Amino acid sequence: MSEETKSTTIAAASSKLTNAQRARIERNQAKAQKLREAKLVVHPYKNISNVNASEEPASDKGKAVIKVQGTKYIDSGGGFLLEQPVLPSPGEKSTAEAAAAEAAIIEDAIAIPVVYEECLDCGDQYADSYLFNNFGHSVCDKCRDTEERHSLITRTEAKAEYLLKDCDFDKREPILRYISRKNPHNVRWGEMKLYLHLQVLKRAMEVWGSEEELTRQHELREDKREVGKARKYNKQMKQLRMEVRSSLFTKKTHAVHEHEFGPDTYNEEEDNYTHTCLTCPYTETYEKM
Incomplete structure (x- = not known):
């Protein structure tokens, strides 16, 4: 479409507009012009x-x-x-020079020495370890055996298996270290205290002296437990027998004896009669009117 055709079309369209429409178009064009001028500021x-x-x-x-x-x-x-x-100007320092200056500052800083521990199993040195941080046991993480040698045991299990008391955990030096964990059986219960099995066994040997003594203590407590069970059983059986006997016992009350008298005997001197009970020695004397 040529320019003449476009201008003719626009003129024809504008001729059909009302005065109100032309006024609104003019206002919109003026507003657009102001916005363009504002962006150029x-x-x-x-x-x-x-x-x-x-x-x-x-x-x-x-x-x-x-x-x-x-x-x-x-x-x-x-x-x-x-x-x-x-970008650095010609008079400014380059990046390499700035890095060298920063390195010089770092070298002047005080160096904090890192303390390395020696693993009891492999002999290697390490700076950080789970067993050392939580229990003070010098074994590195790669030598840690969670299933057997470095397994954990709860406080309740340790007291039952090694016959230890609370004072053996909390007061006897050195105090055994532990970690706290949520109870897996019920989260509402108190937290469990987990101890390193090796340290608990060592503490039991300090208390009892040897494994033989620990075994003997277990046997003595087992015998006491059996004696206690037998006493409790006998007491319950005795109480049960008393209850059974009392339920079968009925109190017998003595009925009133009714005399059954034999034939009467007349006594001429006293002018009276006498008869005797046939079942008991009772004798009754009476007079007939």
Whole structure:
């Protein structure tokens, strides 16, 4: 379509518009012109830049640039700043020189020595270990055996298996270290105290002296337990027999004896009669009217 045809079409369309529509179009065109002019205004912070215009990239032309402590920030106009690397000027130090200066400062700092421990199993040195941090047992993580040698045991199990008391854990030196864990059977119960099995066994040997003595103590307590069970059983059986006997016992009350008298005997001298009970020696004397 040629320009003459377009202009003819626009003129024909505008001739059909009403006065109100033409006035609204004119207002919209004036508003658009003002918006375009507003975008062309120089940024108010443009003059605070201390960076040469020749050093700015083409994409940063016309934007406010702020340089703070060797870092260049470009105002995006949207409420935030964009950080841009600043190229060193000929008079400034290069990156390598800055790194060398920083290394010199680090070398002047006080070096904190790292203490290494020696593993009791393999003999290697280590700086950090789970058993050493939690239980003070000098064994590295690669030698740790969670299933057998370095297994954990709860306080209740240790007291039952090695016949230890609370004072053996908390007061006897050195105090046994432990870790706390949630009870897997019920989270509402108190936390479990887990001890290193090796340390608990060593403490039991300190208390009882030898494994033979520990075994003998177990046997004595087992015998006492059996005697206690027998006493409890006999007491319960005795109480049960008493209850059974009392339920079968019925109190017999003596009935009133009724005399059954034999024939009467007349006594002429006293003029009376006498008869005797046939079942008992009772004798009754009476007079007949």
